Amino acid sequence: MAILKSIFTWWDGATIGTAWFTARAGRKVGEDALGNVYYEAKKAVDGRCRRWVIYNGANDASRVPPEWHGWLHGSLDALPDQALPPVRAWQRPPEPNWTGTPQAYRPAGALEAGGRRAAATGDYEAWSPDQA
Template identity: 40%
Template sequence: MVGIIRYIRNIRRSGLKQWWRNMQYIGDAKYGALKGTDEFGNRYFENLDPEDEVPGRHRWVDYAQHEYHASQVPPEWHSWLHHIRKDPPTEDPVMQNLSPAWKSHWVENLTGTRGAFKTYNTAAPKMTAWEPKVANRSGSLQ
């Protein structure tokens, strides 16, 4: 009964459109405070109300892409989601001053996609396949 009340309360708070999106992407009716957005457009939420969320499930990410996976979360947001850091990167002064100007942008893991890194060899092969050579016969049989 408590689960149904929580479910209906979160539908009222988030609205029908957001509820439907949450059901399609995360499979639960969640509602929380927006803590920030990363460079990919992923949105990060937190709900500290013990009546609404189970401890350990009170931080979550709403992915911007339909085909999503965990490597689309940058390291600074990953550390906040998994309780390595208390404050989100948007509020943590250490995280804001940590990234040097020369640091490249985070790129998701592209393994298994067309954008995956593929090595190639520039050295000549040590073994080659046998190619038969056809020679003309000088004599003919009659």
């Protein structure tokens, strides 16, 4: 059953085709704190090497840290630990996309947040075609 799962469930990690392609055409260049592994193609096409990530867990692009996102998209030529300055004490770690989860942002008027919002301030006046 695990073989069938690895063949057909692309949303839950790398499939057999991805693993085969990665082993054949890519070389490992690094790993982030979440366990995602980053690869670069062995051969360049049009002067650029293809870059990709194999996620550790669910395939969710918001789980790629900003520094590795820059490397994946070619903004950084060198690896992030070589090209970027060290993390400063005031910087917070990145958060994943919480949309669709209980941790998602809920504004004051949202039904999930109680459905109550502040009263209108009265500074809005509707336009009427009769007014000139």
